[in-house]
Every structure is written in structure tokens, then in C-alpha cells.
Amino acid sequence: xxxxxxxxxxxxxxxxxxxxxxxxxxxxxxxxxxxxxxxxxxxxxxxxxxxxxxxxxxxxxxxxxxxxxxxxxxxxxxxxxxxxxxxxxxxxxxxxxxxxxxxxxxxxxxxxxxxxxxxxxxxxxxxxxxxxxxxxxxxxxxxxxxxxxxxxxxxxxxxxxxxxxxxxxxxxxxxx
Amino acid sequence: xxxxxxxxxxxxxxxxxxxxxxxxxxxxxxxxxxxxxxxxxxxxxxxxxxxxxxxxxxxxxxxxxxxxxxxxxxxxxxxxxxxxxxxxxxxxxxxxxxxxxxxxxxxxxxxxxxxxxxxxxxxxxxxxxxxxxxxxxxxxxxxxxxxxxxxxxxxxxxxxxxxxxxxxxxxxxxxx
DNA sequence: TGTAATCTATTCCATGATAGAATAGCGGCC
DNA sequence: GGCCGCTATTCTATCATGGAATAGATTACA
Numbered sequence: 001x002x003x004x005x006x007x008x009x010x011x012x013x014x015x016x017x018x019x020x021x022x023x024x025x026x027x028x029x030x031x032x033x034x035x036x037x038x039x040x041x042x043x044x045x046x047x048x049x050x051x052x053x054x055x056x057x058x059x060x061x062x063x064x065x066x067x068x069x070x071x072x073x074x075x076x077x078x079x080x081x082x083x084x085x086x087x088x089x090x091x092x093x094x095x096x097x098x099x100x101x102x103x104x105x106x107x108x109x110x111x112x113x114x115x116x117x118x119x120x121x122x123x124x125x126x127x128x129x130x131x132x133x134x135x136x137x138x139x140x141x142x143x144x145x146x147x148x149x150x151x152x153x154x155x156x157x158x159x160x161x162x163x164x165x166x167x168x169x170x171x172x173x174x175x176x
Numbered sequence: 177x178x179x180x181x182x183x184x185x186x187x188x189x190x191x192x193x194x195x196x197x198x199x200x201x202x203x204x205x206x207x208x209x210x211x212x213x214x215x216x217x218x219x220x221x222x223x224x225x226x227x228x229x230x231x232x233x234x235x236x237x238x239x240x241x242x243x244x245x246x247x248x249x250x251x252x253x254x255x256x257x258x259x260x261x262x263x264x265x266x267x268x269x270x271x272x273x274x275x276x277x278x279x280x281x282x283x284x285x286x287x288x289x290x291x292x293x294x295x296x297x298x299x300x301x302x303x304x305x306x307x308x309x310x311x312x313x314x315x316x317x318x319x320x321x322x323x324x325x326x327x328x329x330x331x332x333x334x335x336x337x338x339x340x341x342x343x344x345x346x347x348x349x350x351x352x
Numbered sequence: 353t354g355t356a357a358t359c360t361a362t363t364c365c366a367t368g369a370t371a372g373a374a375t376a377g378c379g380g381c382c
Numbered sequence: 383g384g385c386c387g388c389t390a391t392t393c394t395a396t397c398a399t400g401g402a403a404t405a406g407a408t409t410a411c412a
Contacts, residue, residue, distance in 0.1 A: 003369095022390050036324040041371065046391065070377090071390060097273065101330055109323040147285040148212040154277055154341050161337040165330050179398095198361050217400065222362065246406090247361060 004102045006038050007048055008087040011080055012110030014058060018075035021046055037105050049074060057083055088116065093125050095132035097158050100125065108169060122170050129166065133159040180278045182214050183224055184263040187256055188286030190234060194251035197222055213281050225250060233259055264292065269301050271308035273334050276301065284345060298346050305342065309335040 013019065013027055028040045052058045057080035060072040076084070088107055093099070104125045111118045136156045143149050189195065189203055204216045228234045233256035236248040252260070264283055269275070280301045287294045312332050319325050 020390075025390095030324075032320050032324040033322050034324075036327045042391080043372080043393085044370065047369080097334070101327060105323045105327055105330075108326070112323075144208050146209050147281045147288075148206075148208040148210075150284070150341075150345055151212045151277060151281055153344065154281075154338070157337040157341045158273070158334055161333040162330070165326075165333045168329065169326055196361075201361090218362080219364085219401080220399070223398075 004099050005048070006040060006045075006106075007052060008084060009034070009038065009106040009110060010045075010048055010052065011057060011076060011084040011087070012106070012113060014074055014076050015081065015084055015110075016113055018073045020063070020071040020073045021049055022071065024049075034106075034109060037102055037109070052080070055079075084110075089120055089124070091124055093128050095125075095128045095159070097155075097162065100129065100162055104169075119170065122166065126163070126166050129159055129162050133163065180275050181224070182216060182221075182282070183228060184260060185210070185214070185282040185286060186221075186224055186228065187233060187252060187260040187263070188282075188289060190250055190252050191257065191260055191286075192289055194249045196239070196247040196249045197225055198247065200225075210282070210285060213278055213285070228256070232256075260286075265296055265300070267300055269304050271301075271304045271335070273331075273338065276305065276338055280345075295346065298342065302339070302342050305335055305338050309339065 010024060013024055019027075025040065025042060025045050028034050028038055028045075049058070049060070053060055053074070056077055058074045059077055060074045063071050063073050065071070088111055090107075093104060093107075104121070107121050107125075108118055111121055133156065136152060136159065140149070140152050140156065143152055186200060189200055201216065201218060201221050204210050204214055204221075225234070225236070229236055229250070232253055234250045235253055236250045239247050239249050241247070264287055266283075269280060269283075280297070283297050284294055287297055309332065312328060312335065316325070316328050316332065319328055
């Protein structure tokens with residue numbers, strides 16, 4: 001699957017504090033933040049939790065309450081913390097437009113949540129997009145007209161827009 | 177599923193001339209044209225053909241040859257032609273970036289193949305993107321800072337890039 | 353001439369994503 | 383009391399997807 005998955009973003013949310021599924025789901029309903037980036041259905045979220053647990057990145061423990069049905073709280077394992085760090089500071093992030101929108105912004109969100117530096121994240125993403133931009137520009141020169149050429153030009157225009165936009169991400173939210 | 181499907185593009189290819197699966201597959205290998213827009217696996221293509229046949233949009237007939245294994249050639253039914261026309265001149269196409277790249281360019285490709293006018297297609301797409309652009313701009317004004325806001329700004333920048341790019345699609349390929 | 357590789361053409365299968373309903377306990381409201 | 387709605391999770395059916403399997407025909411070449 002080449003689609004971005006919310007797995008590491010969930011790790012990030014759990015790194016702040018142990019949570020159960022329903023609580024995590026609520027984090028994605030906030031339409032000003034993560035809700036604009038990810039659309040997660042209930043079953044999808046629980047499927048991801050199961051996958052992460054299967055990979056040994058999180059562990060769940062049942063919590064009994066009198067207030068509500070039994071819940072399972074998940075927290076990061078050491079492997080989970082390691083994976084989260086590796087994902088946050090991935091040295092060559094994807095330059096795909098979709099992944100920039102979804103994965104890069106999730107990295108930024110998680111890093112801010114955890115009070116970690118964001119400069120390296122933005123810089124790595126910017127570099128990756130520049131490389132892609134140069135590659136596509138070169139490709140355009142040896143491309144024949146037709147819809148394939150138009151697709152290439154659109155891609156180049158999208159990358160240029162990302163490069164103009166990404167500098168604004170270097171500022172912390174308070175400086176906006 | 178909100179992902180664009182190659183269904184109508186296949187209808188367009190079949191509208192030019194009846195073809196069998198393997199031939200259709202070859203159309204997507206051309207890296208200067210459709211191949212840049214769609215990535216179709218073998219099984220995916222045959223699955224789409226089955227779906228289209230199930231909907232009565234195409235009919236297949238077995239063709240025996242001594243040159244090669246038996247093949248099934250598909251051609252459009254009247255319902256298929258109707259569906260193709262409706263798709264080509266869809267009055268309110270999606271303004272999603274992905275759909276512009278994939279669906280709009282496919283419309284353009286098919287219309288050019290069939291020597292049909294493309295002006296209406298481009299105009300409809302442009303109008304849809306403008307509406308989306310205005311909507312998002314208004315939304316930005318009443319949005320709080322954070323990654324949600326950054327996502328919104330990226331989206332706006334992407335739409336602006338599309339609007340700048342789309343005018344080049346009004347020209348026929350010879351005029352490029 | 354044998355056989356290996358490649359091309360044509362399609363089907364099959366296992367896995368995984370996804371939507372939506374189902375389940376189920378509890379609290380509040382009228 | 384009875385119903386609605388909230389918390390919390392699981393289940394199920396469907397569908398997409400990648401990749402291998404099948405299988406006939408042609409070319410390559412020793």
C-alpha cells in the first residue's frame with residue numbers, strides 16, 4: 001500500500017499519555033487540527049491499534065470502570081518510542097503531494113505536541129520536495145506534448161506551491 | 177470509495193474501437209500519456225471490465241485466433257455510450273486535487289481521442305476549482321492557527337496552482 | 353530438434369482495507 | 383418504566399489489491 005497510514009500519528013498521541021480507542025477517535029474529530037488531516041472511521045482506528053499491538057509497538061491493558069464499559073488503554077513500548085522517533089526525523093520523507101499534506105503535517109503536529117524541535121522535520125521535507133522538483137523539471141525537457149505532459153506540468157506546479165508554502169511551517173504556531 | 181476509478185476512461189478507449197483486456201492494458205503502459213495518469217495492475221483492469229459488463233455498459237464476445245490464446249473483445253452498449261457522454265461533460269466535476277490530476281486529464285485525453293470539443297470540459301473544471309478556492313479562502317478567515325490551518329493554506333495554494341495551470345489545457349496539443 | 357525464454361491473455365487466491373451495523377453497559381430525561 | 387443517547391468495542395460483508403498461476407504461441411539458439 002502506498003497510501004499514508006495513521007499508525008505513527010497514533011504512536012505520537014499515545015506518547016503524550018496512555019489512551020484508549022474511543023479517546024483517540026475523539027482526537028481526530030477536532031476539525032481544527034488532526035481532523036482536517038485524517039478521516040478515520042471507528043473500525044479503521046481499532047484495526048490500526050490491533051496492528052500496532054501485533055508489531056509490539058504498543059501494549060494494551062484492560063481498565064474496569066463503573067462509569068462506562070470496559071476499555072483497553074494503550075501505551076508505547078520502548079520499540080514504539082524508537083519507531084516514533086525514527087518516523088518523526090525520517091531523513092528522506094516522501095515528496096508526494098498527498099504525503100506532504102498528510103504525513104508531514106502529522107509529523108509537525110506530533111512534534112509540537114511533544115515539545116520536540118520541528119526545524120529538522122521541515123528542513124528534511126523541504127529538501128525532499130526540492131529534489132523532486134528538480135527531477136520533474138528535467139523530465140519535462142525531454143517529454144512529448146499530450147496529457148502526460150500536462151500531468152507533469154501540474155505536478156511541477158504543485159511542487160512549486162508546496163515549496164512556497166512550506167516556509168510558513170517553520171514558524172511555531174504562536175508566531176503565525 | 178472516494179478514489180477515482182478508471183472505469184469511464186476504459187469506456188472512452190473502447191468507444192474508439194472494440195478491444196480486449198490485454199490491448200487496454202497496453203494503452204496504460206504508454207508513459208507519455210495515460211501511463212502517467214493511471215497505474216493499473218492486470219487484475220485491476222480485468223476487474224473493471226467485469227464490473228462494466230455487469231452494469232451493462234459493455235459487452236464482450238469471445239474471439240478465437242490461431243495466433244494467440246482466446247481473447248474477449250469488449251465494445252460499448254448504448255448505455256455505455258450514454259454513460260461516457262455524461263462523464264465527459266459532467267457539469268460539476270470534483271475540485272479535489274487528485275481528481276483533477278486523474279479524472280480531468282482522463283476526460284481531456286478521451287475527448288481528444290474521440291475528436292470531441294474540450295472547451296466545455298476545461299471550463300467546467302475551472303469553475304469547480306474556483307468555487308472551491310473561494311470557499312477555502314473564506315474558511316481560512318475563521319480558522320484558528322495550528323496544523324489544521326496549515327493544511328488549509330496548503331490546500332488553497334494547491335488550488336491556486338491548478339487555476340494557473342488549467343488555462344494551458346484549453347489549447348489543443350498541437351498548439352503547445 | 354529440443355528446450356528455454358518471452359509474449360499474449362486471462363484467472364485465481366490470499367490478504368487487507370472499509371463501511372456500517374451490531375453489541376452492550378450506563379446515565380439522564382420525561 | 384421506557385426510551386434515547388453516550389461510551390466503547392467488535393463483527394461482518396464487501397471490495398480492492400498485488401502477485402502468482404495458468405496456458406497457448408512465438409522466437410531464440412545451441
